[in-house]
Amino acid sequence: MTNSTEAETVSSLPTGTRMWPLKRYIEMHRHSLDDPKGFWAEEARKLDWYKTWDKVLDWKPPYAKWFVGGKLNASFQCIDRHVRTWRKSKVAIYWEGETGETRVCSYSTLFRAVNRIASVLKKLGVGKGDKVVLYLPMILELPYLMLACARIGAVHTVIFSGFSAQAIADRVNDIQAKVIVTADGGYRRGKIIALKEITDEALKRCPSVEKVVVVKRTGEAIPWTEGRDVWLSSMLEDAESFVTPEPVESNHPLYILYTSGTTGKPKGVVHSTGGYLVFNHSTYQWVFNIRDESVFWCTADVGWVTGHSSIVYAPLSHGAAIVLYEGAPDYPTVDRWWDIIEKYGVTIFYTSPTAIRMFMRAGKEWLEKHDLSSLELLGSVGEPINPEAWQWFYKHIGQDRCPIVDTWWQTETGGIMIAPAPGIEAIPLKPGSATLPLPGVDAAVVDASGKELPPNQTGLLIIRKPWPGMLLDIYESPQRYQESYWSHFPGLYYSGDFAMRDEDGYFWLLGRADEVLKIAGHRIGTAEIEDAVIAHPSVAEAAVASKPDEIKGEALVLFITLIEGESPSSTLKKEIIQHLRHAIGPIATPDEIYFVESLPKTRSGKIIRRVLKAVATGQSLGDLTTLEDTASVEEVKRAYERLKNASGKAKKLLEAKRA
Numbered sequence: 001m002t003n004s005t006e007a008e009t010v011s012s013l014p015t016g017t018r019m020w021p022l023k024r025y026i027e028m029h030r031h032s033l034d035d036p037k038g039f040w041a042e043e044a045r046k047l048d049w050y051k052t053w054d055k056v057l058d059w060k061p062p063y064a065k066w067f068v069g070g071k072l073n074a075s076f077q078c079i080d081r082h083v084r085t086w087r088k089s090k091v092a093i094y095w096e097g098e099t100g101e102t103r104v105c106s107y108s109t110l111f112r113a114v115n116r117i118a119s120v121l122k123k124l125g126v127g128k129g130d131k132v133v134l135y136l137p138m139i140l141e142l143p144y145l146m147l148a149c150a151r152i153g154a155v156h157t158v159i160f161s162g163f164s165a166q167a168i169a170d171r172v173n174d175i176q177a178k179v180i181v182t183a184d185g186g187y188r189r190g191k192i193i194a195l196k197e198i199t200d201e202a203l204k205r206c207p208s209v210e211k212v213v214v215v216k217r218t219g220e221a222i223p224w225t226e227g228r229d230v231w232l233s234s235m236l237e238d239a240e241s242f243v244t245p246e247p248v249e250s251n252h253p254l255y256i257l258y259t260s261g262t263t264g265k266p267k268g269v270v271h272s273t274g275g276y277l278v279f280n281h282s283t284y285q286w287v288f289n290i291r292d293e294s295v296f297w298c299t300a301d302v303g304w305v306t307g308h309s310s311i312v313y314a315p316l317s318h319g320a321a322i323v324l325y326e327g328a329p330d331y332p333t334v335d336r337w338w339d340i341i342e343k344y345g346v347t348i349f350y351t352s353p354t355a356i357r358m359f360m361r362a363g364k365e366w367l368e369k370h371d372l373s374s375l376e377l378l379g380s381v382g383e384p385i386n387p388e389a390w391q392w393f394y395k396h397i398g399q400d401r402c403p404i405v406d407t408w409w410q411t412e413t414g415g416i417m418i419a420p421a422p423g424i425e426a427i428p429l430k431p432g433s434a435t436l437p438l439p440g441v442d443a444a445v446v447d448a449s450g451k452e453l454p455p456n457q458t459g460l461l462i463i464r465k466p467w468p469g470m471l472l473d474i475y476e477s478p479q480r481y482q483e484s485y486w487s488h489f490p491g492l493y494y495s496g497d498f499a500m501r502d503e504d505g506y507f508w509l510l511g512r513a514d515e516v517l518k519i520a521g522h523r524i525g526t527a528e529i530e531d532a533v534i535a536h537p538s539v540a541e542a543a544v545a546s547k548p549d550e551i552k553g554e555a556l557v558l559f560i561t562l563i564e565g566e567s568p569s570s571t572l573k574k575e576i577i578q579h580l581r582h583a584i585g586p587i588a589t590p591d592e593i594y595f596v597e598s599l600p601k602t603r604s605g606k607i608i609r610r611v612l613k614a615v616a617t618g619q620s621l622g623d624l625t626t627l628e629d630t631a632s633v634e635e636v637k638r639a640y641e642r643l644k645n646a647s648g649k650a651k652k653l654l655e656a657k658r659a
């Protein structure tokens, strides 16, 4: 870390901001904002296009279309480009199963696998624009299938394999998918997750699905529906070895990925092909400084945006070698990850603060058993990283040698927005800050009226100009798209995050400003959980709050009122937890449930969330002069006292019962 001596400014910095002596970054950032079209056109030329675009950007707020009229294919970018060169025999993916088996997939193996699967999809009647749902564990077939969809112009929707039947049904029904691909099962911490059974349960509610393609992973017996279900392996027996990539227009959707918002219904974030790939190709290079010798490991699940961009599309578009690990970080022992880093000579290691905090607790002894000298660069994503975790990551995993890139982005942004960019210039780091916006990203911190704040004041993070990775829309919900991102401050993209910019222009990301939680880095909406809890027959009303958690960042706290005749019990508590795990998945497991007599509400019936938060975290209500609710100060205070007493009483009751 260095200290700044010179003062410089960049066009997007608030006045008064000091700037480190960063020549190259400043120049590039300034140019990218002064001439975004010229800048991005130059970047786009790094990809292979069948036809060059007619127009770099068509910006009709709030819709941006990039590289309009240009034609390309994502599978061609990630595979064919490389198999034409020496990289055909280069490793594309080192795959490691939880049970210990390994598969090494070269770019030519990837080419063959993706082509053959693409021909299977075609035989099943899947064509350009059709939607294919992928509900798979972290096996090689998952990236194969994503790229096979892209090859024929089909649109994939990956559903995280930790989600339950209801979550699958909601997503499948939203896009009316005809084909879903799953596996007989997947391994997680030594147990088998019965993915096919979960899929079957979901499909009872999904009339649109005509075909279920099943990948063999565990070999366990599974339920089978004749005429609907097919094994991928049998379809591959007479697959073709080459399928011509379908050239698609730049704004043809590459995928739809669901993410949580402030209502109960997840949002289908639609990403383009051209803009998305250009943005990811460039930002990946800037942030990770990828080279042919690099071995890149992003530990996220492919089911999240990090997996889409940082496991599949960005690294493979560079012809990079990546690691894909199927299982749990601590299985069979806590040093499983360190073993993988040593085994494959990982050079870039990209993970989450929750994982780092978990390893911190387990102790550095687990690291000392392994040679981690291959590591050159570390990355963090998905949630704010606290300075202690940052320091531990730097010292014990990076052995005081490897810079850390803390990367801020979202499902909606498609790729990394704010992060150090060692691929451009060595940006001095500050533990806990994601540092500076990448070229082409015009980020700012504003107050509630949309006015930019001076340094060191907390406000809301917004993006002022469209960028190529920006979502195209929310699937079939243009109104929701406009309301979620563009209604807070007209013309400015609203991220939903609190942030602060310091006197050096560095961004400090401070968590969500809306009703979205980050539990162990997983994004989940309070409304989604509340809707699921209310579906339990004993529950009358439910409200969710969160409290800080040492490992997971945030933990779920549930406030529940019961219907007449029901009374709190530990059995009921367990039942509700099971119910939630079943309805959403294990990520929605609450840490605490309070049974209360009533929920704090305004006169108009709106839940007063700050009261819940105060009770959940055991803090006082704080300053009530800027109430965002329509409740009166007195009303809020009364609700707080009522709830605090009620939750205390319920807690005591439960404890007494347990004793």
Ligand code: PRX
Pocket: 259, 304, 305, 306, 380, 381, 382, 383, 384, 385, 406, 407, 408, 409, 410, 411, 412, 434, 495, 496, 497, 509, 510, 511, 512, 518, 521, 522, 523
């Ligand atoms: O709150 C921010 C947090 O994760 C949110 C986006 O979640 P998701 O769409 O699931 O994508 C996560 C991975 C790209 C953001 O609104 N977040 C993401 N990265 C960071 C972060 N918070 C602080 N620091 C980060 N580096």
